[in-house]
Amino acid sequence: MAASRRSLLKGLAAAGVGAGAYAASRGRFVGTAHADPTDPRFLIVIGAFGGASMLDCFMPVDRADALTHAQRGTVISYETTQPEGSNIRCVDRQIPRQYLQRHAHESVVMSTLSSSVNHFVAQARSVNGRDVNAGRTMTEAIAAVYGDACPLPNVNMGRGGYSEPGADTSLDPRFRGEIVTNPVTFPLSMSGHAGIVPLGERPGQDPAIRADLVARARAVRDDQLETLSPFAQTFPGARTRRDLLQARRTIEPTLETSDLIQKLLFVPDLGDAFPLNAWGITPSDEAGRILDRLPGAFPANANGTPDDRLEAQAALAYLLLRTGSSVAVTMTQPGTDGFLAFDQSHQNHRTAQRVHWNRVLRVADDLIDLLATAEYVGPDGPTGTSIWDRTMIVFATEFGRDKWDVGDGFGTGHHLNNGLLVTSPLLRGNQTLGQPDPNNGFLCGWDRETGAPTPFDGLEPGEDPLFDDVRQPPSEEAVYGTLLQALDVNFEGQQTLPAVLKRA
Amino acid sequence: MRARVLCALAALFVGCPSEDAPVETPPTAPVYDLGEPTSVKADLKMKRWRQLQLDLEGALELPPDDVCNETGLYDCRILHNVPLGGVSIENGLFRPIDALSATTGLAVERFVMQACATRAVRDAQAIAAGETPLLFALEPDGTTLDRETADPIITSLYRRLLARDPLPDELDAVYATHSGIVEDGGRTLEWAWMACFAIGTTTEALLY
Numbered sequence: 001m002a003a004s005r006r007s008l009l010k011g012l013a014a015a016g017v018g019a020g021a022y023a024a025s026r027g028r029f030v031g032t033a034h035a036d037p038t039d040p041r042f043l044i045v046i047g048a049f050g051g052a053s054m055l056d057c058f059m060p061v062d063r064a065d066a067l068t069h070a071q072r073g074t075v076i077s078y079e080t081t082q083p084e085g086s087n088i089r090c091v092d093r094q095i096p097r098q099y100l101q102r103h104a105h106e107s108v109v110m111s112t113l114s115s116s117v118n119h120f121v122a123q124a125r126s127v128n129g130r131d132v133n134a135g136r137t138m139t140e141a142i143a144a145v146y147g148d149a150c151p152l153p154n155v156n157m158g159r160g161g162y163s164e165p166g167a168d169t170s171l172d173p174r175f176r177g178e179i180v181t182n183p184v185t186f187p188l189s190m191s192g193h194a195g196i197v198p199l200g201e202r203p204g205q206d207p208a209i210r211a212d213l214v215a216r217a218r219a220v221r222d223d224q225l226e227t228l229s230p231f232a233q234t235f236p237g238a239r240t241r242r243d244l245l246q247a248r249r250t251i252e253p254t255l256e257t258s259d260l261i262q263k264l265l266f267v268p269d270l271g272d273a274f275p276l277n278a279w280g281i282t283p284s285d286e287a288g289r290i291l292d293r294l295p296g297a298f299p300a301n302a303n304g305t306p307d308d309r310l311e312a313q314a315a316l317a318y319l320l321l322r323t324g325s326s327v328a329v330t331m332t333q334p335g336t337d338g339f340l341a342f343d344q345s346h347q348n349h350r351t352a353q354r355v356h357w358n359r360v361l362r363v364a365d366d367l368i369d370l371l372a373t374a375e376y377v378g379p380d381g382p383t384g385t386s387i388w389d390r391t392m393i394v395f396a397t398e399f400g401r402d403k404w405d406v407g408d409g410f411g412t413g414h415h416l417n418n419g420l421l422v423t424s425p426l427l428r429g430n431q432t433l434g435q436p437d438p439n440n441g442f443l444c445g446w447d448r449e450t451g452a453p454t455p456f457d458g459l460e461p462g463e464d465p466l467f468d469d470v471r472q473p474p475s476e477e478a479v480y481g482t483l484l485q486a487l488d489v490n491f492e493g494q495q496t497l498p499a500v501l502k503r504a
Numbered sequence: 505m506r507a508r509v510l511c512a513l514a515a516l517f518v519g520c521p522s523e524d525a526p527v528e529t530p531p532t533a534p535v536y537d538l539g540e541p542t543s544v545k546a547d548l549k550m551k552r553w554r555q556l557q558l559d560l561e562g563a564l565e566l567p568p569d570d571v572c573n574e575t576g577l578y579d580c581r582i583l584h585n586v587p588l589g590g591v592s593i594e595n596g597l598f599r600p601i602d603a604l605s606a607t608t609g610l611a612v613e614r615f616v617m618q619a620c621a622t623r624a625v626r627d628a629q630a631i632a633a634g635e636t637p638l639l640f641a642l643e644p645d646g647t648t649l650d651r652e653t654a655d656p657i658i659t660s661l662y663r664r665l666l667a668r669d670p671l672p673d674e675l676d677a678v679y680a681t682h683s684g685i686v687e688d689g690g691r692t693l694e695w696a697w698m699a700c701f702a703i704g705t706t707t708e709a710l711l712y
Binding site for chain 1: 540541542546547548549574575577583584592594595597601603604605606607608609610617618621666668673674677678680681684688689690693702705706707708710711
């Protein structure tokens, strides 16, 4: 059924007709109405931990327009710029500017309204849309639709609420996020025996012989010992035991035969620091290409912790998609201290926002470059399209920050009003939806069909709009539904914001 | 006492059987071998990394830092922490995952296989040095194995890893793998390593 549908689409493309055909210029699908598991879409969530404020990056108030209020200070503002060809304005700084120069045509910046100023709660809601889809997170929903054939459909390198599983108890556990804390060494858990002892003279040190020996040991264990033992007879139906035995028959052989221990390793042999060759492990043949872009992904200490954990996450994210291992990946900006990231805005707002926006944008840019220069190989072979052509990056964040600059390296608290950056060829790109209000720093909402802003007219300078003002931006539910719609995933009760979506 | 009263009451109507009357044998049910009793709750938990580590340390008498190190450098207690039920404060993971992850089984296998390999190598070194090995008293490079050598090793593995003696069928099953191991290119030391791995990764060894 799926194959015939794909054939039909290709036929339509050849004939150059109708919605759902290849877009002639880029060779990618647009506007397909229903998800086809054999024609996957990929989702990468970058959790911008701590409150990535859109007012400080892609929806800034220009310094010349910002209100100064006697009691409140000055609305946070910047020198701003709008790169040529971009409909998105940014603070006039190299990395945001460069990001727009490269990706504005595939980016949407939209104002949004969060529902919590608690970090973990807001993080979880930013990826589960306040449970609007039976509690599934976005990545779980994508994995459930497109990830059936993947060994690790949904990999989560997130922290806090970004790594929380969804609340849908009916979801197949395979589609829950596989938690990864160290992308460098994670691939080592993809095999029970490869690279377990160094190469040497003994037969057991030969990887091929060892594989045969382990197969025999597993056979006697699973086929005989697990049946004979009194323990097995006492606990024949124990759920954990059943799950463990089931994994031995299903997921574990898949992980091993896919050779993911080597294909997902992006760090080359580092001699004494990571002696892979001596242990019979050959890293991915893309290791060199990846590390040209993401040099900080190298391990830096005896725990295998990389110099730059976000770069290491990006490296693994790329390989997970490249090898067909996953369709959904969550990364998280770990911050320089492992915890606060954008939340360092409490101490110094401008510095924190600058440092962490620069970091996530730089790494995202490198990741997009890797994905855009790698051909997507589908079930029928090479497609002539890139992996990036079917990927979406969501810069999820929990909330915004306070809107007023009170001077002296000021800090900010949490604020519900904010915005979201999404970059993907699957969106109607090059759009800013909503606009900053120079009188109070709020980002106004926008018409869901046309995208026209709904400014907070009629407020006194320095007066904040109410949170139930109808001109406030869309909530988490609508954003969630829209992003899944762009990835051809539908669910009951889905709210969408058509202005964000490509027109068929 | 209560039976006598009842009997006396009944005798008023039908009379009690005399002491000499033949006693009827109650019908007997066929004897079934029910095997081990089945747990009703069956609420088993997976050993977390710390329990696994301590069990292997004790069973194979290995120093804590020698149980498992990936590529000889990266401590498995840290590296496989999360799939083995740990937390990662550094990653904001404050509660263990409440289910098995996709890599749990393989991470456990790596843990046990490395520990068993270390014990096998140390015992082989002891034998080469003319000392008494702790566990694997055998001819490391041999291609034959008799029951007199194998059974004490298997029994010791069961006692150390599962805290019980093996059943005769379990002894037979583990012993029988030797010929296949040799067929695949292994030697007796490899058989011992794999026996340790197989027993140490049974669900009995991993769940409680």
